[in-house]
Amino acid sequence: xxxxxxxxxxxxxxxxxxxxxxxxxxxxxxxxxxxxxxxxxxxxxxxxxxxxxxxxxxxxxxxxxxxxxxxxxxxxxxxxxxxxxxxxxxxxxxxxxxxxxxxxxxxxxxxxxxxxxxxxxxxxxxxxxxxxxxxxxxxxxxxxxxxxxxxxxxxxxxxxxxxxxxxxxxxxxxxxxxxxxxxxxxxxxxxxxxxxxxxxxxxxxxxxxxxxxxxxxxxxxxxxxxxxxxxxxxxxxxxxxxxxxxxxxxxxxxxxxxxxxxxxxxx
Amino acid sequence: xxxxxxxxxxxxxxxxxxxxxxxxxxxxxxxxxxxxxxxxxxxxxxxxxxxxxxxxxxxxxxxxxxxxxxxxxxxxxxxxxxxxxxxxxxxxxxxxxxxxxxxxxxxxxxxxxxxxxxxxxxxxxxxxxxxxxxxxxxxxxxxxxxxxxxxxxxxxxxxxxxxxxxxxxxxxxxxxxxxxxxxxxxxxxxxxxxxxxxxxxxxxxxxxxxxxxxxxxxxxxxxxxxxxxxxxxxxxxxxxxxxxxxxxxxxxxxxxxxxxxxxxxxx
Amino acid sequence: xxxxxxxxxxxxxxxxxxxxxxxxxxxxxxxxxxxxxxxxxxxxxxxxxxxxxxxxxxxxxxxxxxxxxxxxxxxxxxxxxxxxxxxxxxxxxxxxxxxxxxxxxxxxxxxxxxxxxxxxxxxxxxxxxxxxxxxxxxxxxxxxxxxxxxxxxxxxxxxxxxxxxxxxxxxxxxxxxxxxxxxxxxxxxxxxxxxxxxxxxxxxxxxxxxxxxxxxxxxxxxxxxxxxxxxxxxxxxxxxxxxxxxxxxxxxxxxxxxxxxxxxxxx
Numbered sequence: 001x002x003x004x005x006x007x008x009x010x011x012x013x014x015x016x017x018x019x020x021x022x023x024x025x026x027x028x029x030x031x032x033x034x035x036x037x038x039x040x041x042x043x044x045x046x047x048x049x050x051x052x053x054x055x056x057x058x059x060x061x062x063x064x065x066x067x068x069x070x071x072x073x074x075x076x077x078x079x080x081x082x083x084x085x086x087x088x089x090x091x092x093x094x095x096x097x098x099x100x101x102x103x104x105x106x107x108x109x110x111x112x113x114x115x116x117x118x119x120x121x122x123x124x125x126x127x128x129x130x131x132x133x134x135x136x137x138x139x140x141x142x143x144x145x146x147x148x149x150x151x152x153x154x155x156x157x158x159x160x161x162x163x164x165x166x167x168x169x170x171x172x173x174x175x176x177x178x179x180x181x182x183x184x185x186x187x188x189x190x191x192x193x194x195x196x197x198x199x200x201x202x203x204x205x206x207x208x209x210x211x212x213x214x215x216x217x218x219x220x221x222x223x224x225x226x227x228x229x230x231x232x233x234x235x236x237x238x239x240x241x242x243x244x245x246x247x248x249x250x251x252x253x254x255x256x257x258x259x260x261x262x263x264x265x266x267x
Numbered sequence: 268x269x270x271x272x273x274x275x276x277x278x279x280x281x282x283x284x285x286x287x288x289x290x291x292x293x294x295x296x297x298x299x300x301x302x303x304x305x306x307x308x309x310x311x312x313x314x315x316x317x318x319x320x321x322x323x324x325x326x327x328x329x330x331x332x333x334x335x336x337x338x339x340x341x342x343x344x345x346x347x348x349x350x351x352x353x354x355x356x357x358x359x360x361x362x363x364x365x366x367x368x369x370x371x372x373x374x375x376x377x378x379x380x381x382x383x384x385x386x387x388x389x390x391x392x393x394x395x396x397x398x399x400x401x402x403x404x405x406x407x408x409x410x411x412x413x414x415x416x417x418x419x420x421x422x423x424x425x426x427x428x429x430x431x432x433x434x435x436x437x438x439x440x441x442x443x444x445x446x447x448x449x450x451x452x453x454x455x456x457x458x459x460x461x462x463x464x465x466x467x468x469x470x471x472x473x474x475x476x477x478x479x480x481x482x483x484x485x486x487x488x489x490x491x492x493x494x495x496x497x498x499x500x501x502x503x504x505x506x507x508x509x510x511x512x513x514x515x516x517x518x519x520x521x522x523x524x525x526x527x528x529x530x531x532x533x534x
Numbered sequence: 535x536x537x538x539x540x541x542x543x544x545x546x547x548x549x550x551x552x553x554x555x556x557x558x559x560x561x562x563x564x565x566x567x568x569x570x571x572x573x574x575x576x577x578x579x580x581x582x583x584x585x586x587x588x589x590x591x592x593x594x595x596x597x598x599x600x601x602x603x604x605x606x607x608x609x610x611x612x613x614x615x616x617x618x619x620x621x622x623x624x625x626x627x628x629x630x631x632x633x634x635x636x637x638x639x640x641x642x643x644x645x646x647x648x649x650x651x652x653x654x655x656x657x658x659x660x661x662x663x664x665x666x667x668x669x670x671x672x673x674x675x676x677x678x679x680x681x682x683x684x685x686x687x688x689x690x691x692x693x694x695x696x697x698x699x700x701x702x703x704x705x706x707x708x709x710x711x712x713x714x715x716x717x718x719x720x721x722x723x724x725x726x727x728x729x730x731x732x733x734x735x736x737x738x739x740x741x742x743x744x745x746x747x748x749x750x751x752x753x754x755x756x757x758x759x760x761x762x763x764x765x766x767x768x769x770x771x772x773x774x775x776x777x778x779x780x781x782x783x784x785x786x787x788x789x790x791x792x793x794x795x796x797x798x799x800x801x
Contacts (some may be wrong), residue, residue: 016558019455020313020454022315024313024328025329027312034279042310043561047555048556051455060558061555063558069565083671084491132501133491133501133502133509134504137334188552216559225617288555288580288582291579291581291598291601292576293578296601298606301603302602351758398771468551
């Protein structure tokens with residue numbers, strides 16, 4: 001086992017939420033961050049997580065964390081339990097990132113197995129939130145700022161949480177002549193990202209495959225853009241299996257939404 | 268009366284508009300800002316103000332200003348009168364912020380009663396706009412940049428405006444057994460923000476209340492998330508009264524839009 | 535002929551794409567940029583270019599470039615040919631900007647006639663992309679970062695491309711008593727931007743004009759906001775001809791979309 005990389009803040013804070021961008025909420029969090037860390041740079045991941053959809057938030061956060069340099073603080077707020085007793089947690093990953101958000105599973109995919117969550121208890125650094133409904137502005141944002149500015153180290157944030165909420169990891173299942181997994185997300189292009197690691201299928205370009213959804217079978221071809229192929233299957237840019245329609249929307253072709261089960265079989 | 272805090276620019280410019288984010292307009296304003304203030308940091312509040320809806324823009328701007336540190340310049344452009352004789356104004360707030368935008372009421376809620384608007388007259392610093400339709404890029408953005416970079420002080424911008432356009436402040440009315448106010452905004456979650464200051468109602472959690480809209484009465488409960496309650500009422504994160512459906516959209520339940528009148532009564 | 539202005543990076547990178555903002559893609563590109571150029575500042579132009587619509591992307595990019603100071607790197611990714619043999623190019627404009635993106639015409643309007651495209655060949659600076667579908671993150675973003683950080687100069691990027699893909703420039707045609715052009719874009723306000731340079735028509739305010747679309751004639755008036763005019767025509771903020779409905783949507787009034795032909799005649 002490798003020793004975890006220590007956390008040296010680089011001043012960057014990524015921000016993932018379900019706040020949308022029509023209201024002032026995202027800016028209010030930024031203002032709260034800049035009050036504490038005037039030099040912090042905030043990079044939006046997305047604020048279009050469907051309201052209170054922890055699973056989609058966890059997926060986008062996981063992808064974003066992988067792209068940023070060590071020393072980044074990742075703030076994530078999809079928080080249906082705001083105002084209840086759910087804990088606020090800080091986690092340092094094995095790769096030298098820090099995650100800040102509610103203890104509801106949102107951070108768990110990005111955290112990986114070696115991260116130790118700590119419950120935020122440093123009210124001397126960031127006092128308890130003054131609002132009951134906007135902990136992004138009044139708690140999580142300031143905590144992320146304090147970490148990014150080096151005012152507090154991740155291991156000083158509070159007691160370790162032994163029973164953090166963890167989202168079930170999307171499980172791919174081996175089936176007769178293929179693999180089955182759930183739709184993790186449908187992206188802007190209508191591409192369907194399926195929870196089957198791309199290296200399970202190991203499809204050589206041009207291999208014919210079958211995509212099965214709800215009992216219906218769709219003929220497809222492995223590869224990026226195959227002339228005449230209505231449906232293609234390949235490993236996406238984050239290592240999952242993607243089903244796409246070149247120039248069209250695979251989501252509509254398959255009639256799927258996140259959570260649906262998709263089976264991909266060699267023919 | 269307290270003496271106003273002087274303005275010391277911190278290099279941050281917030282930006283509120285109805286430009287949307289589908290076109291290049293927001294970036295063009297940023298480019299114009301960076302030409303004058305290369306080190307300025309621009310934070311978007313929202314660009315999704317409904318086209319030419321000054322009232323919604325004023326509300327989001329007011330919320331954003333409250334979240335940022337003193338020394339911030341707030342640029343706001345919702346400008347149905349562009350190309351007419353409407354004035355361009357700069358206002359320093361009592362709390363050490365500066366607002367820049369058209370004199371059409373957009374800035375008035377954020378400004379507060381002590382701010383003195385000045386008409387922009389420093390054509391030696393920022394020349395008159397070259398376009399007739401895009402003063403965000405050609406006038407307001409550069410003025411905000413000049414203020415953020417310290418090239419000009421708010422009190423040096425031009426003559427005081429004695430008759431600024433002021434939006435009527437949302438008025439809550441005491442009614443039999445409750446308070447009535449107008450819907451200020453419906454947020455991304457479908458929460459209905461009503462122009463009744465939260466401290467008027469002073470609702471203890473669990474108190475039953477009635478929410479009346481257009482003659483229809485909805486039973487509700489005070490508090491954040493009340494088991495079994497279809498509708499809850501609480502003070503929102505900026506001090507107004509919020510009507511929410513836990514996990515749903517209060518906007519749809521009540522059938523309201525901004526401007527509608529809502530009455531909340533103790534039962 | 536003027537000598538081109540040399541490129542001195544100012545640390546700013548603009549970013550235009552069709553990635554949308556619902557997924558983590560834009561942030562992943564930013565993370566990849568910040569790994570290479572920790573001090574770069576990324577300004578979003580728009581990520582709402584319709585999927586794979588090179589022409590709309592080219593238009594927004596052209597407008598954005600004109601607004602930024604010399605020394606800016608402009609990253610643009612609308613890339614239907616990702617994974618095929620299309621080239622990755624870097625172009626220095628005559629005005630001291632650098633453009634980075636796929637060689638599919640996307641950069642051509644912003645580049646202008648004097649820019650020389652070079653095919654990216656510096657795999658010692660940025661290695662070949664590891665994904666086959668996300669060259670924004672794995673190639674173009676890092677290349678833009680290397681240029682913004684001064685790790686490589688535009689003229690050192692690789693061999694000149696003699697046959698770059700160039701989008702046909704929108705052509706205005708002189709017609710009987712007026713000019714005809716195609717709709718370049720419909721903006722957020724429903725304004726219709728027509729590919730007729732504003733100085734062709736030279737309309738004095740108040741001049742009556744006719745706007746013809748698909749055989750239908752609409753009466754209009756030249757100027758910004760003309761009392762009682764249902765339709766106005768003026769030169770927009772980037773020098774094209776704009777048809778607008780004060781307080782309404784010209785797009786709906788005319789029933790047009792990008793690519794439609796519009797003729798404007800003096801009456």
